[in-house]
Amino acid sequence: MIKRSSQLGALSATLSIALTCFGNGVVAAQPARAESSERNRILSIVDTSGRPVTGAMVTRAVDDRRQITRFTNVSGQIDLGSFDDGPTEVEVRYPGLKSETIALRSDSLRVELEVDTAFLRELPSSEWLALLPEGDMKREFTVNCASCHEISHDRIMxxxxxxxxxxxxxxxxxxRAMDAYDVIPPDFDDEDYAAWLAENLSAERIAKLQPGTRRNPEALANIEITEFTLPESDSLPHDLVNGPDGRIWITAFFYDELWVLSPEAGEIERISVDDNENVNAQPRALKFDDAGMLWLVNGGSESVLRVDPKTGSYETIGVGMYAHSIDVDAAGDIWVNDYFAEAERVAKVSHKTLATSVFPIPASNRPASEGLPLPYGLQVDSEGRLYSTQMAANTLARFDTKSGKGTLFEMPASNSAPRRPGLDNRQGLWIPEFNTGHVAYFDPTSEGFTRIQLGSSSVGLYDIEVNQANNDVWATGSLASTLIRYQSESGRSILTIPLPTEPAYTRHIAVDESNGDVWTAYSSMPAATPKVVRVRFLNQ
Known part of the structure; x- marks a missing residue:
């Protein structure tokens, strides 16, 4: 625990870092490098009162493409020898304190970190948005103004x-000038919201903000985060999936490309997926089928692509809609939903003939003054039941792909902004509520909802992926720069994992069920620093 002063946002103590290397009986005749590699290199982080600082980030660069971050344990320590190759320098960070890059030596090293009086620059959006009063106005603002990017220091100040x-x-x-698809509804009153924001994000209220703290330090000490640099700084890596060959396939939204990451080397192959230079294809959602073919949504060109991952060649299938999400049913057919339709609908692409069929799904009948319903996430379960969430209309549509029958469900909380859900291995649907910090579990048998709180109303739950091996529910805390794990089988454990880069606005998760690794990408728009990220548990 770090002692805080009574002054706003300040930490009274400076941070002391002690690095001690303990020998373990290495024979003197061994080369110096071998001796160093067999030492326990314990980095201890304490405050000036001698108390351990738990959950501090310790980051080292592997090369110019990769950085690895781990966390100090409940004793404020980390074994640097556990890093591959043994780092020669690391960066140490903790909320509210200035980061410090430390050159590691074999003798004791003691560094004091000063209070970071400019900590507001590193404070995630969730802390800023917590200043806004709860209610419909906050929810409407969040879904319309924070659904593509963070809202933190540089957007508020x-x-x-x-x-x-x-x-x-x-x-x-x-x-509004950037809103080419009229996502912001007509009844969003610019003047009223401007006055409301100026009142609630005032200097007086901002002065109450404090640096965040780490939760679950014992669990964090068992986590390693690897960040991979991407080829372009303004790329908007939208979605990603684990490929059958162990590589990570990423959609580069602004570059009309697929980027294929080889994790062990950090190398990226670039594949163009747009053959019309006059149209920004806007690749977004993607999914591998059981045969190993990759299916890709190109929203801007209103098409779905079948991509051969071995050659990079592809076929383009027009679907006549700006599709948002994609899934593959048990028969191998491909389904997408129409993001900007006035009336909700989905399309099916036959995997055999590539023929396209369009089907209406239960409509929300949203008044024109309230804007488009915005069909968002899409999942198809093993029984052929398709689910589409309507983010703005606050509904869940279920469509039986075999019978053509559909049912519309109102979400259990008003204006909750349901985004990208995930299915568990029992056919249950887990829906992230972007505006509330809750996940809504939909039981297909009872047709009822159960809500579980994963964070504050400002955490920004965007996407959910469920590990089919153990039903762990993973959610993106897009406005808090976190990933969140909920162990649904026990119904108790919630683990919040802070991501090393701020902002870390994440849109999609991929889980490697063979080893438990979790993948995501930073994809704020307008662009922040884009990276692909792997979260790994060290004891798995």
């Missing part, structure tokens, strides 16, 4: 001061 009402109006006007 202007020239060192909180935005005024006029400056917020200008920011909203700029956002």
């Amino acid at each position: 202007l020239n060192g001061k909180p935005r005024s009402k006029i400056e917020w109006q200008a920011a909203i006007a700029m956002m």
Whole structure:
């Protein structure tokens, strides 16, 4: 625990870091390098009162393509010898303290980290949005203004001061100018929201913000996070999947490419997936079928691609809609939903003939003044039941792909903004509520919902993926720069994992069920620093 002063946002203690190397009886005749490799290299992090700092991030660069981060344990320690190759320098970080890069030596090293008076720059969006009063206005603002990017220091502060009402109006006007698909509804009152934001994100309220703290330090000490650098800084890596060959396939939204990452080397192969230079294809969702073929949504060109992962060649199938999400049913056919349709609908692509069929699904009948329903996540279970969440309409549509019958369900919480759900191995559907911090579990038998709180209303639950091997539910905390694991079988354990880069706005998760690794990508728009990320448990 770190002692805090009574002054706002300040930590009264500085941080002391002691590095001690303990010999273990190495024979003197051995080369120096061998001697060093057999030592226990324990990095201890304490405050000036001698108390351990738990959950501090310790990061080392593997090369110019990869960085590895681990966390100190409940004793404020980390064994540097557990890092592959033994790092020569590491960066140490903890919320509210200035980061420090430490050159490691064999003798004792003691470093004091000063209080970071500029900690607001590293504070995630969830902390800033917590200043906004709960209610419909906050939910409407979150779903319309934070559904593509973070809202933290650089979007709230202007020239060192909180935005005024006029400056917020200008920011909203700029956002509307970028809204090519009219996602922001007509009844979103720019002037009212500008005044509300200026009032609640005032200097007085911002002065109450404090640095965050780490939860579950004992569990964090068992986690390793690897960040992989991407070829382009403004790429928007939208979705990713684990390929049959162990590589990670990533959609580069702004570059009309697939990027294929080889994790062991950190190398990336680039594959173009747009043959029309006049159209931004906007590749987004993707899925491998059981035969090993890759199916890809190109929203901007209203198409689905069948990609041969061995050659990179592809076939383009027009679907006549800007598809958002994709899934493959038990028969091998491909399903997508129409993101910008006024009335909800889905399309099926036959995996045999590549013929496309379009089907209406139960409509939310949303008034035009409230904008589009925005069909978002899509899943098809093993019984052929298709589920589509409507983010703006706050509904769940179920469509029987065999009979053509459909049912519409209202989400259990108002304006919860359901996004990208995941199915467990019992056909249960786990739906992230972007506006509430809850996940809604839908039981297909009882047709009822159960809500579980995973974080604050501002955490920004975006995507859910369920590990089919153990039914662990993984969710992206997009506005908190976290990943969250909920162990649904026990119904008790919630683990929040902070990600090393801020902002870490994540849209999609892939779980490697063979080893438990979890993959995601930082994909804020407008662009922040994009990376692909692997979270690994060290005891698995």
